[in-house]
C-alpha cells in the first residue's frame with residue numbers, strides 16, 4: 001500500500017466507571033480540555049490522517065456536545081452516536097466512514113496523550129502492507145496466575161505484551177472482522193477480531209505516553225505528563 005486515505009475511529013462512548021462517578025470519561029477534563037479533545041487534537045495534527053470519526057456517548061445530547069467540543073479543531077472531524085460496548089461503538093463509526101479511506105485506525109479517546117509519531121508509525125506499517133497492526137510494550141511486572149488469593153503459577157512473560165491504540169487496519173479486513181464479530185461476546189480490542197479470523201496481526205513498538213487513562217491515578221499521571229510537555 002502507498003498513499004491510501006486514512007480515517008481514524010475514536011471510540012469515546014464509555015462511561016469511565018473505573019475513573020469514578022462523573023461525566024463520561026472522554027468528556028472529563030485534563031489540563032483544561034476534555035480527554036477527547038486532547039486525543040483528537042493529536043490526530044488532526046498527524047500529517048497522514050485525513051478524517052477522524054468519533055463515537056460519542058450515547059443518549060440525549062451526546063453527539064451535539066461532542067460536535068460542539070470539536071468545532072474549533074482543524075481538519076475533517078465527524079461524530080456518530082456510540083453504542084453499549086466498545087466493539088459496538090467502533091462498528092457504528094466504521095459504518096459512517098467515507099468510502100475512499102482504505103486505511104483505518106481505531107484509537108481510544110482515553111489514550112489522550114498518545115504522540116503523533118506513534119500514530120504515524122502505525123499508519124506506515126499498514127501502508128507498508130500489514131493488514132492489522134498493534135502498538136505493544138513489554139510487561140514490566142512479574143505476572144502470576146491466581147485462584148482466589150492463592151498463586152497457582154508464575155507466567156512466562158517473555159512472550160507477553162501490553163497492547164495499546166491506535167491499532168491500524170486495511171479497511172476491508174477490519175470490516176470483515178467486525179462483520180464476523182459476536183455482539184454478545186465483545187472483544188476488548190479490534191485486533192482480537194482480526195485474530196479470530198486467523199489473520200496475522202503485526203506489532204510495532206508502543207509508547208509510554210500512549211497509556212490509557214483508566215483510574216484516578218492515571219489522571220494524576222496524565223496531568224504530570226502534560227505539565228512536563230508545557
Ligand SMILES: Nc1ccn([C@@H]2O[C@H](COP(=O)(O)OP(=O)(O)OP(=O)(O)O)[C@@H](O)[C@H]2O)c(=O)n1
Nearest residue numbers: 011012013014015016017018084085089109110
Ligand atoms: N460503550 C463503549 C465503551 C467504551 N468506549 C470507549 O473505548 C475506549 C476504551 O475503553 P475504556 O478505557 O475501558 O473506557 P470505559 O469503558 O469508559 O471505562 P470503564 O470500563 O472504566 O467504564 C474509551 O475511549 C471509551 O470511551 C466506547 O466508545 N463505547
Ligand SMILES: C[C@](O)(CO)[C@H](O)COP(=O)(O)O
Nearest residue numbers: 086108163164165188189212
Ligand atoms: C483497546 C484497548 O485499549 C487496548 O489496550 C483495551 O483493550 C481496552 O480495554 P478495556 O477493557 O475497555 O480497558
